[in-house]
Amino acid sequence: MPEPGGAPGLGEAVRRWAAQLAHTDGVGLSADRLEELLHDVVRDVVQPVEAAREAAIRRFSALYSTSPMGIALADPAGQIVEVNAALGALLGYKPEELLGRHLTELGFSRRDVEGLRNGLEELEETDSEQHRERLQLIHADDAGTWADVTLTTLPGDRPGSTFPVLMVLDAGEVHSLQETLRHQSVHDALTGLSNGSRFNTLLESALSPSARDQIAMVYLDIDGFKVINDGLGAGVGDQVLRGIARKLKEVFAGPDTLVARLSGDGFGILLRGKLNPSDVIGLVEQALEELGEPIYIGDHGIGVSASVGIVVRDVGDGGPEDLQRAAEIALHRAKEAGKAQWMLFDPELDARDRARYRLGAEIAGALENGEFSLIYQPTVKLADHGELAAVNAGLRWHHRQLGELDSSEFYPLADTTGMTIPLGKWLLTQSLAAAARWRERYGDAAPDVCVRLPRRLAIDPDLVRLVKDQLDEHHLPAKTLRLCTDSGSLLDPRGEVLESLSVLSDLGAKLVLTVSGSADLELIPKHELKVEHAVLSGPVVDALADGEDEIAARTLDQLIVRARELKLRIGAEGVLTTEHAERLRAHGVLAARGPFIATSATDDEVDELIERHAR
Known part of the structure; x- marks a missing residue:
């Protein structure tokens, strides 16, 4: 049976x-x-x-046999004995072509082979039930294919024996998508350059404790890029940015170099290795030259200029924040110097700038704490040096550590910290209060007060109301106030300064224009300004300081003739000596200020000058 x-x-x-x-x-x-x-x-x-x-x-x-997952069964030594159709299709081989190979031979690169070997050893030597890893496996077309690999074991025929099993899922599309997302997360979508995030990451890595040699950072900002966007459209601007990126990559093409787009029209370049400033400067100058070559977009040949800040230092001389700050300071200095140029970071200049910036940051507190006072420049009539025609009011800062500071030492800083308008308003209100006090004490002998309005205050919408309120509060006639300006302010393309001055002139304030040549005078009829006083300044006055210069005298005479035609009273500033004043008076100058009278005067000293004339 x-x-x-x-x-x-x-x-x-x-x-x-x-x-x-x-x-x-x-x-x-x-x-x-x-x-x-x-x-x-x-x-x-x-x-x-x-x-x-x-x-x-x-x-x-x-x-x-029907699983969409690729599977390879191996003997205890790891030699492949069975392969399903899915694995063959994934790797581009017939299943029988893979039989007899060791599982590790399916790895594409040395790294992938090592990954498979380590996985098999882990299963053999530990209690792990499986090992998972994303690797590249071989493919029949000699290229690698990305796969999510799982290694595990099946029990063998004898107790304690096991058979390795390789299971594979296609990860090509997932890996490609992840790589795309990773690329997008660290690259600028418009130019393809690295973005700020990747730039900062590599900067931190370049300054790690194990780093050696030098590092250079270049900050590059396109000058006036808004003109391209506004004039030709954002689409053209985008094409220009792509062209700029391409040129920068061509110039800065070293193996340890990274070019990144950090902002709208700002770029950063990071260089590592054995560097010296002259080599980096050479690359920057080459880049500036390339950027100046037109990029043709349709009928437009567009070239750009850039301002560049450069820092070159040993990697151990500070962290990422120090390096970035130094590059930004060098860039700002390049812009302040006139743009279209580079500046190398200078530690000594930086130390001085830090002191200046600290000073600028203290202005608001100093104003609130009463550390400012008025200081005056007397203007006298040249026919009688004892008679005051006006006093030009300015500010002096009584700094607690640095002592007395003139306006030239802090006003530029006030402009950068937004304190120009508060300082200007304080100057205006205190000047009118002083004028009211003099008028009450000395009557008609009291001088006019002249204030030079900072441009930001001159265009402030509250200026007219402020002046009118102060005049009313102190019962002052508007003619007591002289407002001084110059040709640079009048040439403001938006015309805001002209509009403010015209309104104040209508209120009765006297307008004073500082002039250095005939072109300045011609601004008065051109803009129909009600200017009453012209103050000569600069070379036209300086030329007569040491004697009568024939050419300078002829120029001065022409100015004075034209000023009289415009019915202006003519003064001068920067007059050094009594002889200098006499030469100017002989040509028709009526009043002057400068060292020949006093460089500056306090409230008490102005009182003394007024009393002396009154007696």
Whole structure:
């Protein structure tokens, strides 16, 4: 009879047990009968188990062969013995072409081979049930294919033995998408350059404790880029930026160099290695020359200029913030110097600038704490040096550590910190208060007060109301106030200064124009300004300081003739000596100020001058 379940050797085992049981005490059945009974037992017990085992094998085989996941079964040594169709399709091979290879041979690069080897060792030497990693596997077209790899084991035929299994999912599209997203996160979408985030990351890495040699940072800002955007449109501006990026990458193409777009029209370049300032400056000058070459977009040939800040230092001389700050300071200095040029960071200049910036930051507190006072420049009539025509009011700062500071030392800083208008308003209100006090004490002998309005205050919408309120509060006639300006303010293209001065002139304030040549005078009829006084300044006055210069005198005479035609009263500033004043008076100058009278005067000194004239 056939063996139960078709298992080899099972019939022999049944006969052996039947013969043994037939000779056991108490058993009355023959060996043949016992063999029949044992066959029945085996058939009832073993056949279902065998059937289930065969069904499981069939299910596993179907799953293995039809699975979309690539699978490779290996022997205990790691040699591939079975490969399903999915793995073959993923790697571009017929399954049988992969048989006999070691699992590690499926790695594309040395790194990938090492990853597979480490995974197999981890499974063998630890209790890990699986090892997962994203690797590149070989492909029939000699290129790698990205895959999510899982290594695990199946139990072997003998107790304790295992068979390695490789399971693979295609990660090409996912990896490509992740790489795209990663690239987008660290690159500028418009130019393709690195962005600020990547720039800062690499900067920190370049300044790590293990870094050596030198580092250079170049900050480059395109001059007047808004003109391109506003004049030709943002689309053209974008094309220009792409052209700029391309040129910068061509110039700064070294192996340890990074070019990044940090802002709208701002770029940063990071260089590492054995560097010296002259080499970096040479690259910057080459870049500026390239940027000046037109980029043709349609009919427009567009060239640009740039301001550049440069820092070159050893990597151990400060952190990322120090380096960035130094580059920004050098860039600002390049812009202040007139743009279209580079500046190398200078530590000594930086130390002086820090002191200046600290001073600028203290202005608001000093104004609130009463550290400012008025200081005056007396203007006298040249026919009688004892008679005051006006006093020009200015500010002096009584600094707690630095002592007395003139306006030239802090006014430029006030402009950068937004304190110009508060200082200007304080100067105006205090000057009118002083004028009211003099008028009350000395009557008609009191001088006019002249205030030079900072441009920001001159265009402030509250200026007219402020002047009118102060005049009303102190019961002063508007003619007591002289407002001084210059040609630079009048040439403001938006005309805001002209508008303010015209309104104040209508209120009765006297307008004073500082002039250095005939072109300045011609601004008066051109803009129909109600200027009453012209103050000569600069070379036209300086030329007569040491004697009568024929050419200078002729120029002066022409100015004075034109000023009289415009019905202006003529003064001068910067007059050094009594002889200098006399030469100017002989040509028709009526009043002057300068060292020949006093460089400056306090409230008490002005009182003394007024009293002396009154007596």
